[in-house]
Amino acid sequence: MRYITAGESHGPQLTTILEGIPAQLSLVAEDINEELARRQKGHGRGRRMQIEKDQVQILSGVRHGKTLGSPVTLVVKNDDWTHWTKVMGIEPLESEQDEEDIKRKITRPRPGHADLVGAIKYGHRDMRNVLERSSARETTVRVAAGAVAKKLLSELGITVAGHVLEIGGVKAENISYNSLEELKERSENSPVRCLDEAAAQKMMAAIDQAKEDGDSIGGVVEVIVDGLPAGIGSYTHYDLKLDAKIAAAIVSINAFKGVEFGIGFEAARRPGSQVHDEIIWNEEDGYSRKTNNLGGFEGGMTTGMPIVVRGVMKPIPTLYKPLQSVDIDTKEVFEASIERSDSCAVPAASVVAEAVVAWEIAQAIVDQFGKDRIDQIKENIASWNERARNY
Numbered sequence: 001m002r003y004i005t006a007g008e009s010h011g012p013q014l015t016t017i018l019e020g021i022p023a024q025l026s027l028v029a030e031d032i033n034e035e036l037a038r039r040q041k042g043h044g045r046g047r048r049m050q051i052e053k054d055q056v057q058i059l060s061g062v063r064h065g066k067t068l069g070s071p072v073t074l075v076v077k078n079d080d081w082t083h084w085t086k087v088m089g090i091e092p093l094e095s096e097q098d099e100e101d102i103k104r105k106i107t108r109p110r111p112g113h114a115d116l117v118g119a120i121k122y123g124h125r126d127m128r129n130v131l132e133r134s135s136a137r138e139t140t141v142r143v144a145a146g147a148v149a150k151k152l153l154s155e156l157g158i159t160v161a162g163h164v165l166e167i168g169g170v171k172a173e174n175i176s177y178n179s180l181e182e183l184k185e186r187s188e189n190s191p192v193r194c195l196d197e198a199a200a201q202k203m204m205a206a207i208d209q210a211k212e213d214g215d216s217i218g219g220v221v222e223v224i225v226d227g228l229p230a231g232i233g234s235y236t237h238y239d240l241k242l243d244a245k246i247a248a249a250i251v252s253i254n255a256f257k258g259v260e261f262g263i264g265f266e267a268a269r270r271p272g273s274q275v276h277d278e279i280i281w282n283e284e285d286g287y288s289r290k291t292n293n294l295g296g297f298e299g300g301m302t303t304g305m306p307i308v309v310r311g312v313m314k315p316i317p318t319l320y321k322p323l324q325s326v327d328i329d330t331k332e333v334f335e336a337s338i339e340r341s342d343s344c345a346v347p348a349a350s351v352v353a354e355a356v357v358a359w360e361i362a363q364a365i366v367d368q369f370g371k372d373r374i375d376q377i378k379e380n381i382a383s384w385n386e387r388a389r390n391y
């Protein structure tokens with residue numbers, strides 16, 4: 001399975017083409033729209049999210065609600081496009097009047113965004129040519145792709161769920177849950193996707209304060225995947241290690257700067273006896289572990305325990321509060337470039353994190369258990385699990 005995305009933030013639409021989705025998977029637009037709506041929510045989002053009502057169009061690869069095995073094309077229109085038809089026009093500008101009509105060039109890079117380095121790299125004098133594609137608007141179609149992966153995984157009894165652990169230094173303390181279904185419901189009902197209601201209130205206050213101060217804040221999200229067979233991925237080559245692929249996918253999300261599995265960086269401070277997960281076996285369940293400190297991975301392969309992966313998101317770069325930068329035309333120092341912006345997008349990013357993790361796992365499963373049909377994958381996993389249980 002692979003996918004490509006295309007589209008600018010204020011262009012007409014975002015597109016993704018998914019190749020290698022097995023045939024016979026039930027798929028309707030609503031499966032994807034639910035995930036798109038989840039990504040749009042969350043305290044701290046800016047005005048753009050009031051303009052957009054993300055809805056997918058499935059344009060190929062599905063017939064009468066089932067995948068065909070052929071490439072699946074998904075499109076999400078940008079409702080904001082109607083305000084940008086001139087600025088984002090495809091045709092060359094014809095006259096100076098046209099140039100007058102479109103907005104001023106962007107020559108003042110925002111520290112922390114892709115503006116300056118992207119302009120130097122691609123030779124753009126108008127940094128709109130960078131920000132249009134570096135914008136996290138692109139995560140819309142990554143969530144659409146992830147929704148298809150999640151649908152595939154749910155057919156195989158695999159659940160993916162995410163939530164927010166920390167925003168602006170406020171940490172969730174009480175995050176115990178009995179099942180992933182409960183986790184999903186509780187995070188869905190929280191305006192910041194946090195299981196600890198008291199912490200959620202403090203997180204919202206921190207977001208409001210950051211907004212009032214013209215500042216922004218980041219945080220930490222967690223994704224859990226349950227129902228996995230042991231042995232997905234491989235230790236035999238660096239680019240077959242599934243934990244490495246998931247780490248890359250998390251850090252590929254705009255503004256994500258770090259990743260950890262299980263107890264993560266805490267492992268540096270504990271002796272091995274308090275890190276490695278002791279192995280147990282019984283007739284009914286086969287092999288299992290007493291703990292899950294390593295977050296579901298050994299040797300780049302799933303252990304059969306839930307995958308627990310966290311990612312850290314830095315604060316949003318666009319600030320109303322002045323930060324020093326340099327105008328690339330005049331080389332004059334200036335302070336602050338004011339654009340409409342989110343003040344915190346950590347809750348939305350947790351939905352993106354679920355999507356990218358779901359994609360990597362679905363891809364690894366298809367690689368290992370069969371690429372053609374969903375029923376074949378199911379059969380192969382059932383016999384694999386049986387063999388692993390008695391191994």
Ligand SMILES: Cc1cc2nc3c(=O)[nH]c(=O)nc-3n(C[C@H](O)[C@H](O)[C@H](O)COP(=O)(O)O)c2cc1C
Nearest residue numbers: 113114134136254255316317318341342345348349
């Ligand atoms: C869901 C989401 C929403 C975001 N919204 C904004 C925003 O409104 N303004 C902004 O400057 N950056 C926003 N970002 C972050 C930038 O896209 C990101 O910092 C930029 O692409 C530079 O990439 P890097 O931070 O990974 O180096 C958002 C990120 C995510 C995941």
Ligand SMILES: C=C(O[C@@H]1CC(C(=O)O)=C[C@@H](OP(=O)(O)O)[C@H]1O)C(=O)O
Nearest residue numbers: 046048134135136137140254340341342
């Ligand atoms: C559009 C989305 O996020 C955008 C991500 C983003 C950025 O710089 O990453 C900047 C903002 O765009 P705009 O300047 O149009 O307000 C966000 O709204 C979205 O998440 O769908």
